Amino acid sequence: MAVKLNLLPQGAAVSGSLGKTLKSIKSFGIIALGMFLFFILGVSGFLVYSSISLKGLTIQEESLKARIKSQETTEQKIVLLKDRLTKISKVQSTPSVQKSLDKAGGVVASLPAGAVLTELGLDLKKTDMSLIFRSSLDLNSFLGFVKTSGEFKRVSLTAFNFNPLSGYSIGLRFFDN
Amino acid sequence: MFNKIPQNVKIIINSVFPMLAVLILFAFAGRFGVDKISEMRTKMQTLQNNINALSSKLTILEAVSSSQSQTNVVLSALPSRNSSIVVVSQLKILAGEQGVTITNIKGGAEIKDPNGLSRVDITFDALGARPQIMAFAGSIGGIAPLTLLDKIKINESGGGVRANISVKSYWSELPKSLPSITDQVGTFSNEEKDTITEIAKLTQPLFIELPASDTGGKSEPFN
Numbered sequence: 001m002a003v004k005l006n007l008l009p010q011g012a013a014v015s016g017s018l019g020k021t022l023k024s025i026k027s028f029g030i031i032a033l034g035m036f037l038f039f040i041l042g043v044s045g046f047l048v049y050s051s052i053s054l055k056g057l058t059i060q061e062e063s064l065k066a067r068i069k070s071q072e073t074t075e076q077k078i079v080l081l082k083d084r085l086t087k088i089s090k091v092q093s094t095p096s097v098q099k100s101l102d103k104a105g106g107v108v109a110s111l112p113a114g115a116v117l118t119e120l121g122l123d124l125k126k127t128d129m130s131l132i133f134r135s136s137l138d139l140n141s142f143l144g145f146v147k148t149s150g151e152f153k154r155v156s157l158t159a160f161n162f163n164p165l166s167g168y169s170i171g172l173r174f175f176d177n
Numbered sequence: 178m179f180n181k182i183p184q185n186v187k188i189i190i191n192s193v194f195p196m197l198a199v200l201i202l203f204a205f206a207g208r209f210g211v212d213k214i215s216e217m218r219t220k221m222q223t224l225q226n227n228i229n230a231l232s233s234k235l236t237i238l239e240a241v242s243s244s245q246s247q248t249n250v251v252l253s254a255l256p257s258r259n260s261s262i263v264v265v266s267q268l269k270i271l272a273g274e275q276g277v278t279i280t281n282i283k284g285g286a287e288i289k290d291p292n293g294l295s296r297v298d299i300t301f302d303a304l305g306a307r308p309q310i311m312a313f314a315g316s317i318g319g320i321a322p323l324t325l326l327d328k329i330k331i332n333e334s335g336g337g338v339r340a341n342i343s344v345k346s347y348w349s350e351l352p353k354s355l356p357s358i359t360d361q362v363g364t365f366s367n368e369e370k371d372t373i374t375e376i377a378k379l380t381q382p383l384f385i386e387l388p389a390s391d392t393g394g395k396s397e398p399f400n
Contacts, residue, residue, distance in 0.1 A: 018189075022188065022189060022192035022193070023192070025192050025193055025196050026191075026192045026195065026196070028196055029192075029193075029195035029196035029198075029199055030195070032196060032199040032200065032203070033195065033199045036199050036202055036203055036206070039203070039206070039207065039210065040206060040210070043206075043210035043213070043214065046214055046217075047213060047214070047217065050214075050217035050218075050221060051217075053221060054217065054220060054221060054224065057221060057224040057225065057228060058224065060228055061224055061227055061228050061231065064228060064231035064232060064235060065231060065358055067235055068231060068234060068235055068238065068358055069358075071235070071238040071239065072355070074238050074241065075238055075355060075362055076355065077245075077247075077248050078238075078241060078362050078363075079352055079355060079356065079362065080248060080251070080252075080351065080352065081247060081248065081251055081365070081369075081373075082362075082363065082365075082369075083351070083352045084251035084252065084254070084255050084349075085251065085365075085369045085372055085373070087255055087293075087294055087347075087349050088251065088254055088255050088323065088372060088376060089372060090292040090293070090294060091255065091292070091294065091323045091325070091347045092323075092372075094290075094292065094325055094345075096318070096325035096326045096327065096345075097326045097327065097328065097329060098315070098317075098318045098325070098326050101311070101314055101315055101326060101329065102315065105311050105315065108307075108311070116333065117307065117331075117333055118332070118333050118334070119330070119331065119332055119333070120329070120330070120331040121328075121329070121330040121331070122326075122328065122329045122330075123327075123328045124327070124328075
C-alpha cells in the first residue's frame with residue numbers, strides 16, 4: 001500500500017482542495033500558453049499572407065493606373081463629350097420661337113391669294129398677326145382654317161377694322177398654351 | 178526578500194502567475210493582433226475596390242470609341258468662347274444661301290444664362306421676300322454654334338419685307354480637370370448618341386475651335 005509522505009513543514013503546505021485548484025490553474029495556464037502560441041502563430045501567418053497579397057494588389061493597382069494613364073486622351077474626349085452633351089441638352093430644352101414660327105408658317109401659307117400679311121410678331125409667349133383681306137369671303141375662309149387647324153391652343157381677335165378701300169383689317173393673337 | 182514569503186503563498190504564486198501572465202499577454206497581443214488583422218483587411222478591401230473600379234474604367238476606356246470628329250462636332254455646337262462672331266458669320270452665309278440680306282447686326286455683352294451657360298443675344302434686320310425670310314428664320318436653328326430664335330417681327334409694306342430677328346447663342350467653358358483616376362467614366366447612353374447624331378447635322382462653321390489634345394501634364398487639360 002502506497003504511503004503519503006509530506007516532507008514540507010506543516011505551515012508551508014496548502015490544503016487538499018486548494019492544492020487541486022492550484023493544480024488545475026497551472027494546467028489551464030499551460031493550455032492557455034499553448035493557445036496563445038497558436039494564436040500568435042495564426043496572426044503572424046495571416047499578417048505574412050496579407051502583406052504578400054497586399055503587395056500583389058498594389059502592383060496590380062499600379063499597373064491598372066499606368067494603363068489608364070495611357071488612355072488619358074480618350075478619357076479627356078469622353079469627359080469633354082459628356083460635359084458638352086449635358087450642356088447642349090440644356091440649350092436644347094431652352095424655349096425658342098422655332099415651333100411657333102413653323103406653326104405661323106402653316107397659317108401664313110393658308111392665306112388666300114388676295115390677303116396681305118402686314119405684320120407678324122413672334123415671341124416666347126404669343127404670336128401676333130395683322131392681316132388685310134379684300135373680301136369677307138377670304139376672311140371667312142381664313143378664319144375657318146384657323147378654327148379647324150388646331151395648331152394653336154388659343155386664338156384672340158385683337159383688332160377688326162373695315163375700310164371700303166382696302167377691305168377687312170384684322171389682328172390675331174395666337175397662344176401656344 | 179522572497180525568502181520571507183511563506184512557502185504556501187509561493188506555491189499559490191507559482192501556480193497562478195503563468196496563467197495570469199498568459200492572460201495579460203493574450204489581452205495585449207490579442208488586441209494588437211486583431212487591430213493589425215482588421216487594418217490589413219481594410220487595406221486589402223480598399224485596394225480590391227480600387228482595382229475593381231480601375232478595371233471597369235479601363236474596360237470602358239478601351240471599348241469606347243470617341244472619334245475626333247465627335248469632339249469637333251460638340252465643340253462647334255457649343256464652343257468654349259464667345260460664339261457671336263461665328264454665329265454672325267453663319268447667319269450671313271445662311272442669309273446668302275436663302276437670298277436674304279441682313280443688316281444692323283448687333284451683338285450684346287455676355288449674359289450668364291439661368292441654365293449656367295454663357296450666352297450672347299444678337300439682333301439684326303433681314304430684308305427679302307416673305308417666303309425667303311420665313312425659310313431663313315426657320316433654318317437658324319440648324320446652324321452651329323447652337324442658336325435659338327428668341328423673337329421675330331416681320332413687317333410687310335409695298336411688297337418689301339423687313340424682319341427684325343433676335344437670336345440667342347450659347348457657349349460654355351471647358352471642364353477644368355479630369356476626374357480622379359478611380360472615378361468612373363460613363364459610357365454614352367442612347368440619348369447622348371442621338372444628340373451627337375443630331376448635332377452632327379448642324380451646318381458647321383467654316384472655322385472651328387481646336388479640340389482638346391494630349392496635355393503632357395498641364396493643370397487644365399482642356400485649355
